Amino acid sequence: MASAPAVVAPRPLPVDDPECLVDAEIEVGTPGPHDLLVDVRAVSVNPVDGKVRSSFDAADGPKVLGFDAAGVVVGVGERVQGYVPGDEVYYAGAIDRPGSNAHRQLVDSRIVGRKPSTLDFAAAAALPLTSITAWECLHDHLRVTADTTGTLLVVSAAGGVGSMVLQLGRRTGLTLVGTASRTESADWARQMGAHAVADHHDLVGTVREVAPDGVQYVFSPVSAGNVEAYAELMTPRGIVVAIDEPEGLDTLPLKTKSQAWHWELMFTRPLSEPGSTVQREILDEVSRLVDAGELRTTETRRLQGLTAASLREAHRLIESGGTVGKIVVER
Structure with missing residues (x-):
């Protein structure tokens, strides 16, 4: 061997x-x-x-x-x-x-x-990992196509997966709002395709400034403490797709507006569909x-x-x- x-x-x-x-x-x-x-x-x-x-x-x-x-x-x-x-x-x-x-x-x-x-x-x-994850988030979970419109909130947009969600999202009709808290991160998010950038330390306030009518979709790599904000920002029947592993996450705030929560794990296919x-x-x-x-x-x-x-x-x-x-x- x-x-x-x-x-x-x-x-x-x-x-x-x-x-x-x-x-x-x-x-x-x-x-x-x-x-x-x-x-x-x-x-x-x-x-x-x-x-x-x-x-x-x-x-x-x-x-x-x-x-x-x-x-x-x-x-x-x-x-x-x-x-x-x-x-x-x-x-x-x-x-x-x-x-x-x-x-x-x-x-x-x-x-x-x-x-x-x-x-x-x-x-x-x-x-590879970020591209597959972003692709599955957009197409398997959010079901977006080249003709899909509306607004997608991309949390932590300067991260590896967020960067690919923005690039692939630009191939659709979506308006892309990224979140960042530093000038370097905000600049990177815009380079990756964000139409606007909000501050995730004041998520509701700064997203409302650039998307006053709310968002239809959320990509969430940082879900702990954000469910209520997502519920407030999303329109009825909005969809969150999350990739993190927060312990004891309560998604009940999404029920009032019939919103949905999806989990994405890139390793599902290799594990369950070899x-x-x-x-x-x-x-x-x-x-x-x-x-x-x-x-x-x-x-x-x-x-x-x-x-x-x-x-x-x-x-x-x-x-x-x-x-x-x-x-x-x-x-």
């Missing part, structure tokens, strides 16, 4: 502990029937990486973290269709398999897309749109070396709460 360098979390630890991520050598295994073996050239870091690092079951350690990756196919399973060694790919992986923070990774070909040809590996690695190729199709369409100049990478910072030191720094930056866009790590 082949081995490869990797970065592992030996046990759940805070980001300021130098042992929270360490360099190691791991056994990679051979491709299953639907698997690709990928030579990973770059990864990006998402908030979920930090959540997993600090809270996984210690009995499951050491754990290879990471979801987003871009690289080159070096092996294929016997039932793989459409890929051969040498193909450049990108993907967001799954939560029930070893992660992307390794030089070699096995990943199901049905959730892998072709890397945009106009981007290098690092710029491409910024896109035969689905929908995420592969989404990534291929995102790749096409990037190469056509209709979407752009959300990379804002690039670190060098797929090492524990680089990934600890990336996790630290993410957890500082002051980043916009995506942090990528290039091997």
Whole structure:
């Protein structure tokens, strides 16, 4: 069985502990029937990486973290269709398999897309998880199309997913209101496509200023403490789609105006519908749109070396709460 360098979390630890991520050598295994073996050239870091690092079951350690990756196919399973060694790919992986923070990774070909040809590996690695999440929020949950009108409130619009919700939302008839609290974040949200920017520290007041008639849709990555504000801001039968995990969330305030709450988890398809190729199709369409100049990478910072030191720094930056866009790590 082949081995490869990797970065592992030996046990759940805070980001300021130098042992929270360490360099190691791991056994990679051979491709299953639907698997690709990928030579990973770059990864990006998402908030979920930090959540997993600090809270996984210690009995499951050491754990290879990471979801987003871009690289080159070096092996294929016997039932793989459409890929051969040498193909450049990108993907967001799954939560029930070893992660992307390794030089070699096995990943199901049905959730892998072709890397945009106009981007290098690092710029491409910024896109998969947030693009799939944003696509599923807009099209699976909110059911928007190119002809959909109304107003979409994008909370924390400068974040990784918010940035892609704005870019993909621009391909519809929606008016996009992003929220931000710093000048840098507000400027980024406008670059990503926001028609207007409100302050999420005064959500109701500042959204009312730019959307006096209310909003029909809300994208929520920060739901705790905001349900009543969403209920007030949304029109009757408005829809929230949320991606976070607030404990004990009470959605009853939505009942008065018959409003709906949807949960989005990007890993639902890989976990519950393993035969689905929908995420592969989404990534291929995102790749096409990037190469056509209709979407752009959300990379804002690039670190060098797929090492524990680089990934600890990336996790630290993410957890500082002051980043916009995506942090990528290039091997």
